[in-house]
Amino acid sequence: MQKLKLKVVDKVTPAGLTLKRNDHWPDRATAYTALRNNRLFKSFDQQCFDDYFAYGVQEDEKRGGVTLSIPKEVEAHIFRTVPGWWWRTPRKAPNVPAHLITAKQSHFYKQGLPQGMNKTYGINYSxxxxxxxxxxxxxxxxxxxxxxxxxxxx
Structure with missing residues (x-):
């Protein structure tokens, strides 16, 4: 997998924001409230959020309180190693059926990603x-x- 090597990678991917966010709370109740009111999770279906919280937050044995089950440094690394150029080379349609589903309020949709994939690769989208x-x-x-x-x- 290609790793983005630019020094600005933390500015052009969510990695920088990930590293800045809070990942430690004094207790589960505080963490639940903080995460539930977070912009990313605010619109989550209740069951989806509860499942995320049940598995995504754990006791912090080093600092006390609770922390994310997956350290934010690991998540940032994932964002830094996204195969950023897969759609550019080679410039040909996939050999398997593909259909992209995007949402009206998604920044990817607003930036024209689905439209570009349709134009370049013939990938239909909804x-x-x-x-x-x-x-x-x-x-x-x-x-x-x-x-x-x-x-x-x-």
């Missing part, structure tokens, strides 16, 4: 309600929509 994390905002509707797309491609 736009649904919600933001970047739409599958976790509307899990049931997303599952039905994905099943519909799969059935149309059979």
């Amino acid at each position: 736009v649904v309600e919600g933001g970047h994390m739409f599958p976790l905002e509307q899990p049931e509707a997303t599952a039905r929509f994905v099943q519909k797309i799969i059935n149309l491609q059979k």
Whole structure:
């Protein structure tokens, strides 16, 4: 996997924001409130958020309190190693059926990524309600929509 090597990588990926965010709370109740009110999680379906919280927060044995189950440094590393150029070379359509689902409030949609992928690679796309994390905002509707797309491609 290609690693982005530019010094500005933390500015052009979410890595920089990830490293700046809080990852430690004095107790589970404080963590729950802080995360639930966070912009990223605010629109999550309640069950999705509760599952995220159950598995995404753990006791912090070093500092006391609670912390994220996956350290923010690991998440930042993931953002830094996203295969950033996969869609640019080679410039040919995938050999398998592909359909992109994006959301109206997603920054990727607003920046024209789906439209560009359609123009360059012939990848069809659909736009649904919600933001970047739409599958976790509307899990049931997303599952039905994905099943519909799969059935149309059979």
